[in-house]
Amino acid sequence: MAKFIDIGVEKDHIESLTKANGINALAELLWNSLDADAGEVRIEYKSTALGGYDYIKVVDDGHGLTYEKAQDVFSRLGGSEKKTQTQSPTGRQYHGKEGKGRYKGLALGDFVKFTSTYKNNDSFSEFTVTIDRNQLSKTEISDLRQLKKNEGKAGFKVEISNINLKNADNALKTENRNELEEKFASYWISYPKFKIFFNNNELRFSSLIKNSEQKEITVEQGELTYRFIIKVLEWNFENKKKTYLCNAQGIPFLETNLGIRSSIPISAFIQSVYIEKLQRDNILDLYEADEVLQTVFKASKEFAREYTRKRLHEYSKEFIQELKQKGIYPYKEPADNIIEESKRQVFDIVALQIHEYLPTFNDQDDRNKKFILTLVSEALENDSKNLRKILNEVIELPEEQREDLADLLESTSLSNIIDTMTEIKNRLNFLNGLEQIIYDKELNKHFLERKHLHKIIIEETWLFGDEYTYGVDDVTLKNVLKSYLKDCLKRDDFEEIISSEDNSNLETIPDVCLWQQYSLGTLGKENLVIELKKPSLNAGILEMGQIMSYASKISSDKRFPKDKTRWKFLLITKDVKEELEPQLKQKNRKFGHVTEGENFDVYILSWGDIISEAKQRHEFIKEKLNLNLQDNEEGLDYLKTKYKQYLPTDLKPQYSNNYKPINIKSKVCKYCEKSDKETTFKQQTHLLPELIGENNIYTQDECDSCNAIFSDYESSFSIYIRPYITLLGIKGKKKIPAFQSRTIDRNEKTRTTLKHLDNNQKQLHIQSLEDYSINTDDKTFDINFRKSPFTPLKIYKCLLKIGLSLLPNEYYNFNKQSFEWLTNRTDYINCIPYSYNTTLLRKYFSTPFADLYRAKNISDGLIDYPEHLLILAFGNQVMQIFLPFSEELRKSDYNNRQLELNLFPGFMYDDIENLNGSSIHICDLSSSESITENHKISFSYGEAEINIQH
Ligand SMILES: [Zn+2]
Numbered sequence: 001m002a003k004f005i006d007i008g009v010e011k012d013h014i015e016s017l018t019k020a021n022g023i024n025a026l027a028e029l030l031w032n033s034l035d036a037d038a039g040e041v042r043i044e045y046k047s048t049a050l051g052g053y054d055y056i057k058v059v060d061d062g063h064g065l066t067y068e069k070a071q072d073v074f075s076r077l078g079g080s081e082k083k084t085q086t087q088s089p090t091g092r093q094y095h096g097k098e099g100k101g102r103y104k105g106l107a108l109g110d111f112v113k114f115t116s117t118y119k120n121n122d123s124f125s126e127f128t129v130t131i132d133r134n135q136l137s138k139t140e141i142s143d144l145r146q147l148k149k150n151e152g153k154a155g156f157k158v159e160i161s162n163i164n165l166k167n168a169d170n171a172l173k174t175e176n177r178n179e180l181e182e183k184f185a186s187y188w189i190s191y192p193k194f195k196i197f198f199n200n201n202e203l204r205f206s207s208l209i210k211n212s213e214q215k216e217i218t219v220e221q222g223e224l225t226y227r228f229i230i231k232v233l234e235w236n237f238e239n240k241k242k243t244y245l246c247n248a249q250g251i252p253f254l255e256t257n258l259g260i261r262s263s264i265p266i267s268a269f270i271q272s273v274y275i276e277k278l279q280r281d282n283i284l285d286l287y288e289a290d291e292v293l294q295t296v297f298k299a300s301k302e303f304a305r306e307y308t309r310k311r312l313h314e315y316s317k318e319f320i321q322e323l324k325q326k327g328i329y330p331y332k333e334p335a336d337n338i339i340e341e342s343k344r345q346v347f348d349i350v351a352l353q354i355h356e357y358l359p360t361f362n363d364q365d366d367r368n369k370k371f372i373l374t375l376v377s378e379a380l381e382n383d384s385k386n387l388r389k390i391l392n393e394v395i396e397l398p399e400e401q402r403e404d405l406a407d408l409l410e411s412t413s414l415s416n417i418i419d420t421m422t423e424i425k426n427r428l429n430f431l432n433g434l435e436q437i438i439y440d441k442e443l444n445k446h447f448l449e450r451k452h453l454h455k456i457i458i459e460e461t462w463l464f465g466d467e468y469t470y471g472v473d474d475v476t477l478k479n480v481l482k483s484y485l486k487d488c489l490k491r492d493d494f495e496e497i498i499s500s501e502d503n504s505n506l507e508t509i510p511d512v513c514l515w516q517q518y519s520l521g522t523l524g525k526e527n528l529v530i531e532l533k534k535p536s537l538n539a540g541i542l543e544m545g546q547i548m549s550y551a552s553k554i555s556s557d558k559r560f561p562k563d564k565t566r567w568k569f570l571l572i573t574k575d576v577k578e579e580l581e582p583q584l585k586q587k588n589r590k591f592g593h594v595t596e597g598e599n600f601d602v603y604i605l606s607w608g609d610i611i612s613e614a615k616q617r618h619e620f621i622k623e624k625l626n627l628n629l630q631d632n633e634e635g636l637d638y639l640k641t642k643y644k645q646y647l648p649t650d651l652k653p654q655y656s657n658n659y660k661p662i663n664i665k666s667k668v669c670k671y672c673e674k675s676d677k678e679t680t681f682k683q684q685t686h687l688l689p690e691l692i693g694e695n696n697i698y699t700q701d702e703c704d705s706c707n708a709i710f711s712d713y714e715s716s717f718s719i720y721i722r723p724y725i726t727l728l729g730i731k732g733k734k735k736i737p738a739f740q741s742r743t744i745d746r747n748e749k750t751r752t753t754l755k756h757l758d759n760n761q762k763q764l765h766i767q768s769l770e771d772y773s774i775n776t777d778d779k780t781f782d783i784n785f786r787k788s789p790f791t792p793l794k795i796y797k798c799l800l801k802i803g804l805s806l807l808p809n810e811y812y813n814f815n816k817q818s819f820e821w822l823t824n825r826t827d828y829i830n831c832i833p834y835s836y837n838t839t840l841l842r843k844y845f846s847t848p849f850a851d852l853y854r855a856k857n858i859s860d861g862l863i864d865y866p867e868h869l870l871i872l873a874f875g876n877q878v879m880q881i882f883l884p885f886s887e888e889l890r891k892s893d894y895n896n897r898q899l900e901l902n903l904f905p906g907f908m909y910d911d912i913e914n915l916n917g918s919s920i921h922i923c924d925l926s927s928s929e930s931i932t933e934n935h936k937i938s939f940s941y942g943e944a945e946i947n948i949q950h
Helices: 011-018 022-035 067-075 100-107 165-172 174-190 273-280 284-289 291-326 338-357 366-382 384-394 399-411 413-439 441-447 450-459 475-488 541-554 578-584 607-625 632-642 704-728 792-805 813-822 887-891
Strands: 003-005 040-047 053-060 109-120 123-132 139-141 155-163 195-198 209-221 224-235 242-246 252-257 266-271 512-519 525-532 565-573 593-596 600-606 753-756 762-765 772-775 780-786 834-839 845-854 868-875 877-882 920-924 934-940
Touching (some): 022 040, 022 053, 022 100, 022 155, 022 174, 040 165, 067 109, 174 209, 174 224, 174 252, 209 291, 224 273, 224 291, 252 273, 273 291, 284 291, 291 366, 413 607, 475 541, 525 541, 541 578, 565 607, 578 845, 600 607, 704 792, 704 868, 704 934, 792 813, 792 834
Parallel strands (some): 525 565, 565 600
Antiparallel strands (some): 040 053, 109 123, 109 155, 209 224, 224 266, 242 252, 512 525, 593 600, 772 780, 834 877, 845 868
């Protein structure tokens, strides 16, 4: 006897389930058939004379639904067998879930009768289920009827009557059929054996699909990797451009918009077990919140765009051929690299779109056509935004196509390449131009007004790294810099960028500070502070000290939270003095990274360093992009156009880079003033004695007799520093010299010797017990180096010679007496015969260097300062001396005034954190008598092997 069951849900719920549009409702019924392994599904319907339908039937030859399961499925909505099984008995993937699909029949009509015939032992069983939309609580399930042997066949039949005309039309009208076909196409590609008929007309999937392409991607989430197939199907009919989320076999569970514009009819199918899992867990509807799916969506859009572009290009071939034959194709040369090729591809697509969608285009004569096409090709040279503008404003392409094109360009990797390429090309041009204006002497004399340079630089902060592309001018930052530079540090070098009309002369412009602030996201902010020095100044120890000290002050300003603010200080000068070399090249640091604090870094770089680094960075990308670049002149042109307002109009490129000064030996000795008629200039003379290390800096104005005097000074100097030289292994003219101590009471057996062996080991031979002592408390031992006799004043003179050879000619006259004293033409001079020595703990100068500094003010009325200070560095030694008083200082009444000796602190050369470790040792060099001196050097254990002879 038939029984009635209550479907057991609210009417609202069933309403919502059955509200599907006709196509979706029919699709659900078809999926149910396919889930039951149907090979053939027939949709039958009969139209009435009045334009309605008598009935709709969906009949399949699947395995049917068993009576038990039907009771389960129909008695409660959540009771589908599909919930636990994902494959039908013959291995096809299930589409529907929880039986919802069965109710979709109610969207097509009020009465739905299901008839299931299935194999039950040797024969078939059959039953019906009848649902009345208006009486859901009275859903009737018939008794199970056993068919006779050889009677009936398995299958499922859905008969719908009391038809909902609107939905039925939607489902059955031939013009809507493509939409239905689209839904099944991907599945059909996986399982091409099934057939669907509409009143005996078979759906012909193969003729619907024009082309298809697929790719596989994987997405990682935690430790799991999910595999996705992205399939793009191109149809032979206009479609609604959707993306289908499918299981691995291509059965769509959910559809959404394709999300890209495409002027050719495509759909995307994303297939994966991952999607199936979400469907099973009933959370597929939340796909927009699913990170994995979002990644896949992105890839799918990208794939679809590339597909569209490629196909459009193929379609454009014929038309492009025509343009070429007419001679109005704007590219005359064949593409010789990938960029050029891509550009032409985009051009071809755009041209085709114009041809197809701009009705007036085809009516125009070839000259006009050519004009438009040239315009497009030129826009492509610049960037895709330009093209968009041209499409909008010049070529009145219908909006839809315009948007399609713009979208295609904006989102494909191709347009990225074109834009990147343009950007790189512009940047390299910029760098070439910049290099010219900074290093071309003739050129920068004319127009290197630094305020112009500033204006330019602050707009091009990518120069300092790509992370510095988008910065902002921050008021707090400006105020902090202002107060520190001007008020606290008494420096005038805070300068706001000057208006471009101001054309004041270079000399009157102080050093300038530029700043930009960069967001580091949640990490806070980074402030980039750039100090630009006047071009005549090269960075040295002094400048380093300044920037380090204000870096540490500014970076601890309370207006910026310390844990949320990073600072980068950058000192840029035209060149960097050699004395800074070791600071620039530090272990485990980037070149130029001279120091770092808790929240700041200080860099010192020359323009050359910055330009070559930026060039390298961009050349690399350029190489990747395989494009040609213009030479310097075009670089200048680029700067000229881009920064027209900042550059003088009469700027002309100069080519004096080709000329270099020729070193001609002087015919007058700088030291004794004798000409080549009175003396000879045969020796090759070094500016720095080779005993402190090999070097190739020569003086050109030192005569042979002066050279002989200086050699005598050098031998005293050599004795004085010998223990260091041997210990450090500094190679002089020939080899590393050995140290040999003086004897005690002429006893040869008291000598201590120190040799530097080839394998970089030192061999110390101590014969006198007085020459060493071991201190077990702090694990050190001291060695007493008994030096041979030397003359201290000669050491001072040796250093003075270096200082005077560095003295610029303009100061020569005021220091004439120093030269006379140096060459023994006068006996007395007013000087400070001391050297101030620092042993560095961390830095090591592998090549020696010397530099001469001049006091900014020699006297300020109360205090006098020696005019010149020489710094000499080699190995781990730094020596400083003041040059003898210049005439000017001697004139002043310095007896009544204070003399102040401003030395560079030892830590300047060393690790700033180690400032306690390196101190300045003052050596009295005033004696003109030969003296002996013992030099005690401490070692910690492990630095040497001790082998004591008995
Ligand atoms: Zn001379």
